């Protein structure tokens with residue numbers, strides 16, 4: 001950088017003096033092309049609000065289809081779909097997770113059929129289906145890695161069969177990407193991509209999500225010594241995230257994800273700089289709830305704060321961002337431009 005002719009010849013405020021100029025010098029811009037909308041679906045006729053997540057619903061399949069159509073009209077490129085499984089369908093071994101007649105698979109098919117141009121990203125992890133709420137099978141008080149990844153592979157194939165475009169393993173087991181890639185290819189789904197939650201931290205910010213899918217009670221009722229910390233990344237580590245991402249790409253991941261997003265922007269930056277694969281980031285339930293609740297308490301306005309949070313994540317290097325605010329934001333942008 002050339003420091004010659006510092007103040008008063010150089011005045012950085014000159015490029016801030018009018019909106020048209022600020023627009024031209026903006027380094028990153030947020031648009032609907034950046035957004036993925038995470039949505040919950042349950043096996044009930046009637047949709048219901050998620051108390052822990054203001055503005056978020058558990059949709060019936062019919063309502064989900066309608067929501068997908070609307071989101072598509074607002075320009076949203078893809079949905080990330082999460083199942084809310086009734087206690088009667090949860091079990092020790094998560095057997096419901098790979099059954100073709102599972103309502104989650106019906107929901108995937110229904111959306112794909114109604115809105116074929118929209119991307120569908122599905123969640124590969126056992127936790128919605130396990131009675132203990134862990135992401136894998138538990139043996140002798142430990143979440144077993146190798147037994148779990150075999151099940152995840154079956155789960156991913158069932159989701160691909162139902163119409164998933166990208167499967168997203170969020171379980172943090174070792175070797176799961178390679179096993180899933182091989183299983184998808186073997187079953188004839190070589191075009192289905194893998195969005196790997198490569199750097200998923202053992203975060204406190206998943207609280208509202210766990211309440212939404214009912215794994216909070218499951219986890220509480222069956223406490224484990226190490227629990228999620230035994231497989232999700234510890235929050236002190238950034239270098240390890242790069243290692244996770246490189247391994248996932250080596251095993252066949254098309255995209256890597258950092259989660260949560262806002263508190264881990266250094267990790268997003270590090271992964272994006274490595275150019276291993278495009279980096280997506282997940283603004284998780286707790287991050288979103290924090291903004292919503294602070295806004296309703298009058299601390300600030302919701303949408304400018306949401307946009308600022310997302311812009312920071314994008315500036316750090318995220319190519320796309322999952323946010324519970326995606327649809328509302330996209331609708332707002334549509335109305336502003338018309």
Ligand code: PBG
Pocket residue numbers: 123125126127135170171205206207208209210228283284285286
């Ligand atoms: C579990 C999963 C979690 C989230 C997405 N998938 C929570 C967990 O690990 O317990 C959290 C997402 C959010 O908080 O919005 N496979």
